[in-house]
Amino acid sequence: MEIIKHYFPNLTEKQIEQFSALQNLYAEWNDKINVISRKDVENLYERHILHSLSIGKIVEFEPNDNIIDIGTGGGFPGIPLAILFPETQFHLVDSIGKKIKVVTEVAKEIGLDNVVAEQMRVEKAKKNNYDFAVTRAVAQTSKLYHWIKPALRKNKPSLMEEGEFKHGILALKGGDLKEELANFKHFYRLYNLSDMFEEEFFETKKILYIPI
Numbered sequence: 646m647e648i649i650k651h652y653f654p655n656l657t658e659k660q661i662e663q664f665s666a667l668q669n670l671y672a673e674w675n676d677k678i679n680v681i682s683r684k685d686v687e688n689l690y691e692r693h694i695l696h697s698l699s700i701g702k703i704v705e706f707e708p709n710d711n712i713i714d715i716g717t718g719g720g721f722p723g724i725p726l727a728i729l730f731p732e733t734q735f736h737l738v739d740s741i742g743k744k745i746k747v748v749t750e751v752a753k754e755i756g757l758d759n760v761v762a763e764q765m766r767v768e769k770a771k772k773n774n775y776d777f778a779v780t781r782a783v784a785q786t787s788k789l790y791h792w793i794k795p796a797l798r799k800n801k802p803s804l805m806e807e808g809e810f811k812h813g814i815l816a817l818k819g820g821d822l823k824e825e826l827a828n829f830k831h832f833y834r835l836y837n838l839s840d841m842f843e844e845e846f847f848e849t850k851k852i853l854y855i856p857i
């Protein structure tokens with residue numbers, strides 16, 4: 646938990662309590678339904694929670710923004726981001742029901758009322774309904790883009806300030822993306838997590854941002 650406080654020093658008491666509760670909740674749920682690897686439960690705060698929160702270092706979600714987490718699994722990056730942005734709405738979707746059960750229970754236990762978790766394939770997401778999509782470890786970039794583009798609200802010129810885009814996809818990616826991005830012809834931007842966090846785990850990790 647100290648690592649979260651170190652990189653996010655302005656958390657409220659409530660947010661600290663919510664983040665702190667996750668360790669026991671995930672340990673318990675992982676015993677029943679395997680949502681993350683056993684080894685990763687030990688590294689929950691660095692490899693799952695802080696990793697998810699990196700998105701909050703590059704984007705400040707607005708109150709009432711509607712965010713979809715594509716293939717949330719055990720709730721990453723959606724749950725940590727919903728704690729960080731309590732006024733923003735999060736729709737966490739996964740095609741596997743037992744994962745959604747874990748996410749629903751975790752959100753309920755920590756009193757997260759800005760999260761709806763639903764068993765659903767992302768291709769079925771409601772059109773023109775979300776400001777951002779977040780995702781980690783689900784699909785290659787071009788697949789993600791085609792899946793979610795119809796569901797995202799388009800950038801209006803009035804929402805763009807000096808080249809800053811307000812809507813789009815924020816995907817947590819790792820390793821060498823050269824091949825994956827070689828045939829991807831749309832505009833994107835990469836942010837290195839090693840510029841934000843000094844832990845070795847983040848050395849090769851990136852956020853891929855695709856405005857829509």
Ligand SMILES: C[S@@+](CC[C@H](N)C(=O)[O-])C[C@H]1O[C@@H](n2cnc3c(N)ncnc32)[C@H](O)[C@@H]1O
Nearest residue numbers: 716717718721739740741765766767781782783
């Ligand atoms: C490797 S897991 C990653 C889980 C989580 N995002 C994380 O990083 O811990 C990939 C997840 O994506 C889900 N998934 C794959 N394709 C999907 C689709 N088309 N719609 C919804 N969920 C999908 C799978 O069920 C699985 O839970």
